[in-house]
Amino acid sequence: MLIKAPKGTKDILPDEIVNWQIIEQKANEVFSKANFKEIRTPIFEETSLFERGVGDTTDIVNKEMYTFIKSDRSLTLRPENTAGAVRAYLEHNFFRESPPVKFWYKGPMFRYERPQAGRQRQFHQIGVEMFGIQDASADAEVILLASEFLKSLGLNDLTVEINSLGCNKCRAEYKENLKKAIAPFLDGLCEDCKSRYEKNPLRILDCKNEDCIRLFEENNLKNSVSGIKLCDECSNHYKQLKEYLDILNIKYEENTFLVRGLDYYTKTVFEIKSNNLGSQNAVCGGGRYDGLVETLGGVHTPAVGWAMGVERLNSLIGKIQDNKIDYFVVSDNKQEALKLTYKLRACGFSAEFDYNSRKFIKQLEKASKIAKFAIILGEDEIKNNYLSVKNMETSEQTRETFEDLVK
RNA sequence: GCGGGCAUCGCCAAGCGGUUAAGGCCUCGGAUUGUGGUUCCGAUAUGCGUGGGUUCGAAUCCCACUGCCCGCCCCA
Numbered sequence: 001m002l003i004k005a006p007k008g009t010k011d012i013l014p015d016e017i018v019n020w021q022i023i024e025q026k027a028n029e030v031f032s033k034a035n036f037k038e039i040r041t042p043i044f045e046e047t048s049l050f051e052r053g054v055g056d057t058t059d060i061v062n063k064e065m066y067t068f069i070k071s072d073r074s075l076t077l078r079p080e081n082t083a084g085a086v087r088a089y090l091e092h093n094f095f096r097e098s099p100p101v102k103f104w105y106k107g108p109m110f111r112y113e114r115p116q117a118g119r120q121r122q123f124h125q126i127g128v129e130m131f132g133i134q135d136a137s138a139d140a141e142v143i144l145l146a147s148e149f150l151k152s153l154g155l156n157d158l159t160v161e162i163n164s165l166g167c168n169k170c171r172a173e174y175k176e177n178l179k180k181a182i183a184p185f186l187d188g189l190c191e192d193c194k195s196r197y198e199k200n201p202l203r204i205l206d207c208k209n210e211d212c213i214r215l216f217e218e219n220n221l222k223n224s225v226s227g228i229k230l231c232d233e234c235s236n237h238y239k240q241l242k243e244y245l246d247i248l249n250i251k252y253e254e255n256t257f258l259v260r261g262l263d264y265y266t267k268t269v270f271e272i273k274s275n276n277l278g279s280q281n282a283v284c285g286g287g288r289y290d291g292l293v294e295t296l297g298g299v300h301t302p303a304v305g306w307a308m309g310v311e312r313l314n315s316l317i318g319k320i321q322d323n324k325i326d327y328f329v330v331s332d333n334k335q336e337a338l339k340l341t342y343k344l345r346a347c348g349f350s351a352e353f354d355y356n357s358r359k360f361i362k363q364l365e366k367a368s369k370i371a372k373f374a375i376i377l378g379e380d381e382i383k384n385n386y387l388s389v390k391n392m393e394t395s396e397q398t399r400e401t402f403e404d405l406v407k
Numbered sequence: 408g409c410g411g412g413c414a415u416c417g418c419c420a421a422g423c424g425g426u427u428a429a430g431g432c433c434u435c436g437g438a439u440u441g442u443g444g445u446u447c448c449g450a451u452a453u454g455c456g457u458g459g460g461u462u463c464g465a466a467u468c469c470c471a472c473u474g475c476c477c478g479c480c481c482c483a
Contacts, residue, residue, distance in 0.1 A: 004474080007474085058481085058482095059480075059482080060481080063481090064481080064482090079482095080482090111481090113481070114408085114409095114479090114480090115475090115476085116476080116478065116479095117477065117478090118482095118483080119481090119482075123483070125483060203481095206481090208480085260482085261481060262482085271483095279479090280481095280483075282483060285482075285483060307483055308483060311483080313483090330442085332440090359440065360439095360440070361439060361440090361441085361442075361443070362436095362443090364443040364444090365443050365444075366443085367444095368443045369444075374442085374443080376441075376442075378441060379441090388442090392443070395442090395443085397442080
Protein backbone atom coordinates (compact mmCIF):
# COMPACT_ATOMS: atom_id res chain seq x y z
CA MET A 1 0.00 0.00 0.00
CA LEU A 2 1.53 3.29 -1.07
CA ILE A 3 1.52 6.11 1.43
CA LYS A 4 -0.29 9.18 0.17
CA ALA A 5 -0.10 12.80 1.22
CA PRO A 6 -2.50 13.35 4.14
CA LYS A 7 -6.04 14.51 3.44
CA GLY A 8 -6.17 18.20 2.74
CA THR A 9 -2.50 18.50 1.83
CA LYS A 10 -0.94 18.76 -1.61
CA ASP A 11 2.43 18.39 -3.23
CA ILE A 12 3.42 21.43 -5.25
CA LEU A 13 4.99 19.83 -8.31
CA PRO A 14 7.70 21.23 -10.60
CA ASP A 15 5.02 21.88 -13.18
CA GLU A 16 3.25 24.44 -10.99
CA ILE A 17 6.12 25.75 -8.92
CA VAL A 18 6.78 28.60 -11.36
CA ASN A 19 3.51 30.23 -10.33
CA TRP A 20 4.51 30.05 -6.69
CA GLN A 21 7.94 31.47 -7.35
CA ILE A 22 6.49 34.39 -9.28
CA ILE A 23 3.86 35.11 -6.63
CA GLU A 24 6.51 35.17 -3.91
CA GLN A 25 8.88 37.27 -6.00
CA LYS A 26 6.17 39.85 -6.75
CA ALA A 27 5.21 39.95 -3.09
CA ASN A 28 8.78 40.72 -2.16
CA GLU A 29 9.04 43.43 -4.83
CA VAL A 30 5.76 45.17 -4.08
CA PHE A 31 6.03 45.05 -0.30
CA SER A 32 9.68 46.09 -0.25
CA LYS A 33 8.84 49.23 -2.19
CA ALA A 34 6.48 50.20 0.61
CA ASN A 35 9.19 49.39 3.14
CA PHE A 36 7.49 46.32 4.57
CA LYS A 37 10.08 43.87 5.92
CA GLU A 38 9.73 40.12 5.64
CA ILE A 39 9.42 38.21 8.89
CA ARG A 40 9.39 34.45 9.43
CA THR A 41 7.85 33.08 12.58
CA PRO A 42 7.67 29.46 13.75
CA ILE A 43 5.17 27.10 12.20
CA PHE A 44 4.06 26.07 15.68
CA GLU A 45 3.50 28.25 18.72
CA GLU A 46 2.22 27.80 22.21
CA THR A 47 -1.46 26.99 22.05
CA SER A 48 -2.40 29.83 24.38
CA LEU A 49 -1.12 32.36 21.83
CA PHE A 50 -3.97 31.43 19.50
CA GLU A 51 -6.53 30.98 22.26
CA ARG A 52 -5.85 34.50 23.45
CA GLY A 53 -4.95 36.05 20.11
CA VAL A 54 -7.42 34.61 17.64
CA GLY A 55 -10.16 34.30 20.25
CA ASP A 56 -11.74 31.35 21.98
CA THR A 57 -15.17 31.95 20.51
CA THR A 58 -13.88 31.40 16.97
CA ASP A 59 -14.28 28.18 15.04
CA ILE A 60 -10.58 28.28 14.26
CA VAL A 61 -9.69 27.89 17.91
CA ASN A 62 -12.65 25.73 18.90
CA LYS A 63 -12.49 23.01 16.32
CA GLU A 64 -9.81 23.58 13.71
CA MET A 65 -6.46 23.63 15.47
CA TYR A 66 -3.77 21.00 15.17
CA THR A 67 -2.71 20.82 18.80
CA PHE A 68 -0.21 18.43 20.34
CA ILE A 69 1.50 18.03 23.69
CA LYS A 70 5.26 17.74 23.92
CA SER A 71 7.07 17.76 27.28
CA ASP A 72 3.94 18.98 29.02
CA ARG A 73 3.67 21.95 26.70
CA SER A 74 0.63 22.41 24.54
CA LEU A 75 1.73 23.46 21.06
CA THR A 76 -0.33 24.25 17.98
CA LEU A 77 0.41 24.39 14.29
CA ARG A 78 -0.32 27.99 13.38
CA PRO A 79 -3.80 28.48 11.85
CA GLU A 80 -2.87 32.05 10.83
CA ASN A 81 0.12 34.33 11.18
CA THR A 82 -1.15 37.53 12.78
CA ALA A 83 -0.91 36.21 16.34
CA GLY A 84 2.63 34.99 15.65
CA ALA A 85 3.62 38.31 14.14
CA VAL A 86 2.31 40.19 17.17
CA ARG A 87 4.10 37.77 19.49
CA ALA A 88 7.37 38.41 17.64
CA TYR A 89 6.71 42.16 17.65
CA LEU A 90 6.46 42.07 21.44
CA GLU A 91 9.17 39.52 22.09
CA HIS A 92 11.75 41.50 20.13
CA ASN A 93 10.68 44.92 21.40
CA PHE A 94 9.69 46.34 18.04
CA PHE A 95 7.39 48.73 19.92
CA ARG A 96 10.53 50.68 20.84
CA GLU A 97 11.09 51.56 17.20
CA SER A 98 9.59 54.62 15.66
CA PRO A 99 6.21 53.65 14.24
CA PRO A 100 5.09 52.33 11.90
CA VAL A 101 6.60 48.86 12.10
CA LYS A 102 5.70 47.03 8.92
CA PHE A 103 6.00 43.27 8.39
CA TRP A 104 5.06 40.90 5.62
CA TYR A 105 5.14 37.11 5.71
CA LYS A 106 4.50 34.02 3.63
CA GLY A 107 4.17 30.41 4.58
CA PRO A 108 2.02 27.42 5.39
CA MET A 109 -0.91 27.55 7.83
CA PHE A 110 -2.89 24.64 9.22
CA ARG A 111 -6.58 24.27 9.89
CA TYR A 112 -8.43 21.01 10.51
CA GLU A 113 -11.46 21.37 8.24
CA ARG A 114 -13.17 19.34 5.55
CA PRO A 115 -11.27 20.10 2.35
CA GLN A 116 -13.13 21.55 -0.60
CA ALA A 117 -12.48 23.92 -3.48
CA GLY A 118 -10.17 26.68 -2.22
CA ARG A 119 -9.73 25.08 1.16
CA GLN A 120 -7.04 22.73 2.41
CA ARG A 121 -5.78 21.63 5.78
CA GLN A 122 -2.32 22.85 4.95
CA PHE A 123 -2.61 26.03 2.93
CA HIS A 124 -0.44 29.05 2.33
CA GLN A 125 -0.90 32.67 3.14
CA ILE A 126 0.91 35.84 2.23
CA GLY A 127 0.10 38.71 4.52
CA VAL A 128 1.10 42.11 5.84
CA GLU A 129 0.86 43.66 9.30
CA MET A 130 1.36 47.32 10.14
CA PHE A 131 1.81 48.42 13.76
CA GLY A 132 1.61 51.75 15.51
CA ILE A 133 -0.56 53.94 13.29
CA GLN A 134 -4.09 54.87 14.33
CA ASP A 135 -4.81 57.07 11.35
CA ALA A 136 -6.96 55.66 8.55
CA SER A 137 -4.10 56.26 6.13
CA ALA A 138 -2.63 53.02 7.48
CA ASP A 139 -5.81 51.13 6.62
CA ALA A 140 -5.70 52.70 3.17
CA GLU A 141 -2.02 51.85 2.83
CA VAL A 142 -2.51 48.13 3.39
CA ILE A 143 -5.54 47.99 1.12
CA LEU A 144 -3.54 49.80 -1.53
CA LEU A 145 -0.74 47.31 -1.04
CA ALA A 146 -3.10 44.37 -1.55
CA SER A 147 -4.44 45.99 -4.66
CA GLU A 148 -0.95 46.73 -6.04
CA PHE A 149 0.17 43.20 -5.33
CA LEU A 150 -2.84 41.74 -7.15
CA LYS A 151 -2.25 44.14 -10.03
CA SER A 152 1.38 43.01 -10.31
CA LEU A 153 0.03 39.51 -10.89
CA GLY A 154 -2.30 40.72 -13.63
CA LEU A 155 -5.42 40.65 -11.45
CA ASN A 156 -7.12 43.98 -12.02
CA ASP A 157 -10.82 43.68 -11.48
CA LEU A 158 -11.38 42.10 -8.12
CA THR A 159 -13.95 43.60 -5.81
CA VAL A 160 -12.82 45.27 -2.59
CA GLU A 161 -15.49 45.24 0.09
CA ILE A 162 -15.15 47.32 3.25
CA ASN A 163 -17.04 47.81 6.47
CA SER A 164 -16.45 49.16 9.96
CA LEU A 165 -17.20 47.16 13.09
CA GLY A 166 -16.45 49.96 15.51
CA CYS A 167 -14.21 49.94 18.54
CA ASN A 168 -14.78 48.08 21.80
CA LYS A 169 -16.87 50.92 23.13
CA CYS A 170 -19.30 51.32 20.31
CA ARG A 171 -19.29 47.69 19.29
CA ALA A 172 -21.08 46.71 22.49
CA GLU A 173 -23.75 49.22 21.67
CA TYR A 174 -23.76 48.09 18.06
CA LYS A 175 -24.40 44.52 19.17
CA GLU A 176 -27.28 45.55 21.40
CA ASN A 177 -28.89 47.55 18.62
CA LEU A 178 -28.35 44.72 16.20
CA LYS A 179 -30.03 42.32 18.59
CA LYS A 180 -32.94 44.69 18.92
CA ALA A 181 -33.28 44.84 15.14
CA ILE A 182 -33.19 41.07 14.85
CA ALA A 183 -35.33 40.19 17.86
CA PRO A 184 -38.72 40.52 16.09
CA PHE A 185 -37.92 37.72 13.64
CA LEU A 186 -35.39 35.75 15.63
CA ASP A 187 -37.69 32.72 15.83
CA GLY A 188 -37.57 32.28 12.07
CA LEU A 189 -33.81 32.14 11.85
CA CYS A 190 -31.69 28.99 11.68
CA GLU A 191 -30.36 27.19 14.77
CA ASP A 192 -26.86 28.60 14.21
CA CYS A 193 -28.18 32.14 14.19
CA LYS A 194 -30.19 31.55 17.34
CA SER A 195 -27.10 30.48 19.21
CA ARG A 196 -25.05 33.29 17.67
CA TYR A 197 -27.66 35.74 18.88
CA GLU A 198 -26.28 35.50 22.40
CA LYS A 199 -22.68 34.47 21.79
CA ASN A 200 -21.68 36.61 18.84
CA PRO A 201 -24.57 38.48 17.23
CA LEU A 202 -22.40 40.17 14.60
CA ARG A 203 -21.92 36.81 12.97
CA ILE A 204 -25.62 36.54 12.21
CA LEU A 205 -25.01 39.07 9.45
CA ASP A 206 -22.64 36.56 7.87
CA CYS A 207 -25.21 33.75 7.72
CA LYS A 208 -25.53 32.05 4.32
CA ASN A 209 -28.77 30.24 5.08
CA GLU A 210 -31.29 31.14 2.37
CA ASP A 211 -34.23 31.41 4.75
CA CYS A 212 -32.24 33.71 7.02
CA ILE A 213 -31.18 35.89 4.11
CA ARG A 214 -34.80 36.11 2.99
CA LEU A 215 -35.88 37.16 6.48
CA PHE A 216 -33.13 39.79 6.57
CA GLU A 217 -34.53 41.24 3.37
CA GLU A 218 -38.17 41.06 4.40
CA ASN A 219 -37.39 42.85 7.64
CA ASN A 220 -35.13 45.36 5.94
CA LEU A 221 -32.23 44.48 8.19
CA LYS A 222 -29.79 46.26 5.91
CA ASN A 223 -31.40 49.59 6.64
CA SER A 224 -31.58 48.88 10.35
CA VAL A 225 -27.89 48.02 10.37
CA SER A 226 -26.93 51.11 8.39
CA GLY A 227 -28.90 53.13 10.89
CA ILE A 228 -26.84 51.88 13.80
CA LYS A 229 -24.40 54.58 14.69
CA LEU A 230 -20.72 54.07 15.37
CA CYS A 231 -19.17 56.41 17.91
CA ASP A 232 -17.82 59.68 16.56
CA GLU A 233 -14.24 58.50 16.52
CA CYS A 234 -15.05 55.31 14.63
CA SER A 235 -17.36 56.87 12.10
CA ASN A 236 -14.77 59.55 11.47
CA HIS A 237 -12.09 56.95 10.98
CA TYR A 238 -14.30 55.10 8.54
CA LYS A 239 -15.10 58.29 6.67
CA GLN A 240 -11.42 59.15 6.38
CA LEU A 241 -10.60 55.68 5.08
CA LYS A 242 -13.12 56.13 2.29
CA GLU A 243 -11.60 59.52 1.43
CA TYR A 244 -8.13 58.03 1.27
CA LEU A 245 -9.35 55.19 -0.94
CA ASP A 246 -11.01 57.71 -3.24
CA ILE A 247 -7.80 59.72 -3.49
CA LEU A 248 -5.85 56.54 -4.24
CA ASN A 249 -8.44 55.69 -6.85
CA ILE A 250 -9.19 52.31 -5.30
CA LYS A 251 -12.67 51.15 -6.10
CA TYR A 252 -14.56 49.62 -3.19
CA GLU A 253 -18.02 48.58 -2.18
CA GLU A 254 -19.43 49.13 1.26
CA ASN A 255 -20.90 45.94 2.69
CA THR A 256 -22.64 46.47 6.00
CA PHE A 257 -23.00 42.70 6.32
CA LEU A 258 -19.25 42.10 6.13
CA VAL A 259 -18.24 40.57 9.45
CA ARG A 260 -15.09 38.60 9.96
CA GLY A 261 -14.87 35.42 11.97
CA LEU A 262 -11.81 36.32 14.00
CA ASP A 263 -12.38 38.08 17.28
CA TYR A 264 -9.57 40.58 17.10
CA TYR A 265 -10.92 42.92 14.44
CA THR A 266 -11.93 46.47 15.31
CA LYS A 267 -13.05 49.34 13.12
CA THR A 268 -12.06 48.58 9.52
CA VAL A 269 -12.63 45.16 8.01
CA PHE A 270 -12.31 44.31 4.32
CA GLU A 271 -12.26 41.45 1.85
CA ILE A 272 -11.24 41.12 -1.76
CA LYS A 273 -13.44 38.72 -3.68
CA SER A 274 -13.59 36.99 -7.01
CA ASN A 275 -16.40 35.25 -8.84
CA ASN A 276 -14.06 32.59 -10.17
CA LEU A 277 -13.25 30.79 -6.96
CA GLY A 278 -16.29 28.65 -6.24
CA SER A 279 -17.93 29.16 -2.91
CA GLN A 280 -14.75 30.14 -1.07
CA ASN A 281 -14.65 33.43 -2.91
CA ALA A 282 -12.42 35.64 -0.75
CA VAL A 283 -8.85 35.83 -1.93
CA CYS A 284 -7.87 38.39 0.69
CA GLY A 285 -9.26 39.28 4.08
CA GLY A 286 -8.16 41.62 6.79
CA GLY A 287 -8.77 44.64 8.91
CA ARG A 288 -7.74 46.65 11.89
CA TYR A 289 -6.97 45.03 15.23
CA ASP A 290 -6.27 47.78 17.70
CA GLY A 291 -6.74 45.60 20.78
CA LEU A 292 -4.62 42.59 19.90
CA VAL A 293 -1.20 43.80 21.00
CA GLU A 294 -2.65 44.67 24.37
CA THR A 295 -4.46 41.34 24.62
CA LEU A 296 -1.15 39.60 24.13
CA GLY A 297 0.53 41.58 26.88
CA GLY A 298 1.84 44.74 25.23
CA VAL A 299 0.87 48.35 25.58
CA HIS A 300 -2.06 49.58 23.52
CA THR A 301 -0.86 49.61 19.90
CA PRO A 302 -3.09 50.21 16.89
CA ALA A 303 -2.49 47.80 14.04
CA VAL A 304 -3.92 46.77 10.68
CA GLY A 305 -3.21 43.96 8.24
CA TRP A 306 -4.51 41.28 5.90
CA ALA A 307 -3.81 37.80 4.59
CA MET A 308 -4.22 36.27 1.16
CA GLY A 309 -4.72 32.61 0.37
CA VAL A 310 -1.97 31.68 -2.03
CA GLU A 311 -3.82 28.62 -3.41
CA ARG A 312 -6.84 30.81 -4.16
CA LEU A 313 -4.62 33.48 -5.65
CA ASN A 314 -2.93 30.85 -7.76
CA SER A 315 -6.18 29.55 -9.17
CA LEU A 316 -6.99 33.06 -10.41
CA ILE A 317 -3.71 33.34 -12.26
CA GLY A 318 -3.34 31.36 -15.46
CA LYS A 319 -0.64 28.75 -15.54
CA ILE A 320 2.71 30.38 -16.08
CA GLN A 321 4.86 28.40 -18.47
CA ASP A 322 8.19 27.09 -17.36
CA ASN A 323 10.89 28.55 -19.58
CA LYS A 324 13.03 26.34 -21.75
CA ILE A 325 16.67 25.96 -20.84
CA ASP A 326 19.21 27.89 -22.92
CA TYR A 327 21.28 25.07 -24.41
CA PHE A 328 21.08 21.34 -24.98
CA VAL A 329 24.37 19.81 -26.02
CA VAL A 330 23.97 17.17 -28.74
CA SER A 331 26.99 14.93 -29.05
CA ASP A 332 28.22 11.34 -29.37
CA ASN A 333 31.18 12.23 -27.20
CA LYS A 334 29.82 12.26 -23.67
CA GLN A 335 33.02 13.58 -22.08
CA GLU A 336 33.16 16.60 -24.40
CA ALA A 337 29.41 17.15 -23.95
CA LEU A 338 29.74 17.11 -20.19
CA LYS A 339 32.69 19.51 -20.30
CA LEU A 340 30.87 21.95 -22.56
CA THR A 341 27.70 21.75 -20.45
CA TYR A 342 29.58 22.72 -17.32
CA LYS A 343 31.46 25.51 -19.12
CA LEU A 344 28.14 26.95 -20.29
CA ARG A 345 26.72 26.80 -16.78
CA ALA A 346 29.83 28.51 -15.44
CA CYS A 347 29.12 31.36 -17.87
CA GLY A 348 25.63 31.76 -16.46
CA PHE A 349 23.54 29.74 -18.93
CA SER A 350 21.23 26.84 -18.21
CA ALA A 351 22.44 23.77 -20.07
CA GLU A 352 22.00 20.01 -20.27
CA PHE A 353 23.26 17.10 -22.33
CA ASP A 354 22.04 13.59 -23.03
CA TYR A 355 22.98 11.33 -20.15
CA ASN A 356 21.94 8.27 -22.16
CA SER A 357 24.10 8.82 -25.26
CA ARG A 358 21.18 8.17 -27.51
CA LYS A 359 21.26 8.48 -31.24
CA PHE A 360 21.83 11.90 -32.72
CA ILE A 361 18.28 12.19 -33.94
CA LYS A 362 16.87 11.38 -30.51
CA GLN A 363 19.13 13.90 -28.85
CA LEU A 364 17.99 16.60 -31.24
CA GLU A 365 14.38 15.69 -30.60
CA LYS A 366 14.97 16.03 -26.87
CA ALA A 367 16.67 19.40 -27.49
CA SER A 368 13.65 20.68 -29.39
CA LYS A 369 11.43 19.86 -26.43
CA ILE A 370 13.41 21.41 -23.62
CA ALA A 371 15.88 23.96 -25.02
CA LYS A 372 16.00 27.22 -26.94
CA PHE A 373 19.21 26.21 -28.70
CA ALA A 374 20.88 22.93 -29.54
CA ILE A 375 24.66 22.90 -29.64
CA ILE A 376 25.91 20.22 -31.94
CA LEU A 377 29.28 18.92 -30.92
CA GLY A 378 30.39 16.25 -33.36
CA GLU A 379 33.74 14.90 -34.50
CA ASP A 380 34.30 17.75 -36.93
CA GLU A 381 33.39 20.41 -34.36
CA ILE A 382 35.71 18.94 -31.77
CA LYS A 383 38.57 18.51 -34.22
CA ASN A 384 38.29 22.04 -35.59
CA ASN A 385 37.32 23.69 -32.31
CA TYR A 386 33.97 25.24 -33.17
CA LEU A 387 30.32 24.75 -32.24
CA SER A 388 27.26 24.36 -34.43
CA VAL A 389 24.51 26.30 -32.70
CA LYS A 390 20.97 25.65 -33.85
CA ASN A 391 18.03 27.86 -32.93
CA MET A 392 15.25 25.34 -32.30
CA GLU A 393 12.56 27.94 -32.91
CA THR A 394 13.71 29.15 -36.33
CA SER A 395 15.88 26.18 -37.36
CA GLU A 396 18.73 28.56 -38.17
CA GLN A 397 22.13 27.09 -37.55
CA THR A 398 25.35 29.06 -37.11
CA ARG A 399 28.97 28.18 -36.64
CA GLU A 400 30.57 29.79 -33.59
CA THR A 401 33.43 29.52 -31.17
CA PHE A 402 32.70 29.04 -27.49
CA GLU A 403 34.06 32.50 -26.73
CA ASP A 404 31.71 34.18 -29.24
CA LEU A 405 28.78 32.21 -27.94
CA VAL A 406 29.13 33.22 -24.31
CA LYS A 407 29.92 36.83 -25.00
C1' G B 408 -19.78 17.37 12.49
C1' C B 409 -23.71 17.05 8.36
C1' G B 410 -25.24 16.54 3.01
C1' G B 411 -24.25 15.22 -2.56
C1' G B 412 -21.12 13.06 -6.49
C1' C B 413 -17.14 10.07 -8.50
C1' A B 414 -13.36 5.86 -8.57
C1' U B 415 -10.94 1.67 -15.72
C1' C B 416 -2.73 2.29 -17.67
C1' G B 417 1.62 8.02 -15.72
C1' C B 418 -2.66 11.53 -17.79
C1' C B 419 -7.63 11.96 -20.49
C1' A B 420 -11.05 8.36 -21.24
C1' A B 421 -14.71 4.18 -24.16
C1' G B 422 -17.16 0.16 -22.18
C1' C B 423 -23.48 -0.31 -19.02
C1' G B 424 -23.74 -8.96 -17.84
C1' G B 425 -20.99 -12.95 -22.56
C1' U B 426 -15.10 -14.78 -26.43
C1' U B 427 -7.99 -11.64 -26.34
C1' A B 428 -10.67 -4.35 -21.71
C1' A B 429 -11.51 0.64 -27.57
C1' G B 430 -9.13 5.20 -28.55
C1' G B 431 -6.10 9.65 -27.57
C1' C B 432 -1.85 12.03 -24.98
C1' C B 433 2.84 11.19 -22.67
C1' U B 434 7.01 7.72 -22.65
C1' C B 435 10.24 4.23 -25.25
C1' G B 436 11.97 1.96 -29.89
C1' G B 437 12.13 1.80 -35.42
C1' A B 438 11.62 4.15 -40.52
C1' U B 439 16.31 7.82 -40.21
C1' U B 440 24.67 5.76 -37.26
C1' G B 441 24.99 14.20 -38.18
C1' U B 442 19.73 17.72 -38.29
C1' G B 443 14.38 17.88 -34.40
C1' G B 444 9.47 19.95 -33.48
C1' U B 445 4.88 17.72 -39.04
C1' U B 446 4.49 11.99 -40.98
C1' C B 447 4.42 6.51 -40.79
C1' C B 448 5.18 1.75 -38.03
C1' G B 449 5.72 -0.83 -33.38
C1' A B 450 5.78 -1.45 -27.72
C1' U B 451 3.23 -0.59 -23.07
C1' A B 452 -3.64 -2.91 -18.05
C1' U B 453 -3.65 -11.60 -16.67
C1' G B 454 -6.62 -6.26 -15.02
C1' C B 455 -11.10 -2.01 -14.05
C1' G B 456 -10.12 1.69 -5.66
C1' U B 457 -10.43 -2.67 -1.55
C1' G B 458 -13.27 -6.80 0.46
C1' G B 459 -17.50 -9.71 0.13
C1' G B 460 -22.00 -11.40 -2.54
C1' U B 461 -25.46 -12.61 -6.94
C1' U B 462 -24.50 -15.42 -11.65
C1' C B 463 -22.61 -20.86 -15.86
C1' G B 464 -20.12 -16.02 -16.61
C1' A B 465 -19.00 -9.34 -13.53
C1' A B 466 -15.16 -3.41 -15.04
C1' U B 467 -20.43 -3.89 -15.85
C1' C B 468 -25.76 -5.93 -10.81
C1' C B 469 -26.00 -5.81 -4.98
C1' C B 470 -23.67 -4.75 -0.03
C1' A B 471 -19.79 -2.87 2.99
C1' C B 472 -15.31 -0.24 3.43
C1' U B 473 -11.59 3.28 1.69
C1' G B 474 -9.99 7.37 -1.07
C1' C B 475 -10.83 11.78 -3.80
C1' C B 476 -13.99 15.84 -5.34
C1' C B 477 -18.09 19.28 -4.39
C1' G B 478 -21.46 21.82 -0.91
C1' C B 479 -22.96 23.39 4.44
C1' C B 480 -20.45 25.50 8.76
C1' C B 481 -16.14 28.68 9.04
C1' C B 482 -12.24 31.01 6.74
C1' A B 483 -7.60 32.88 2.96
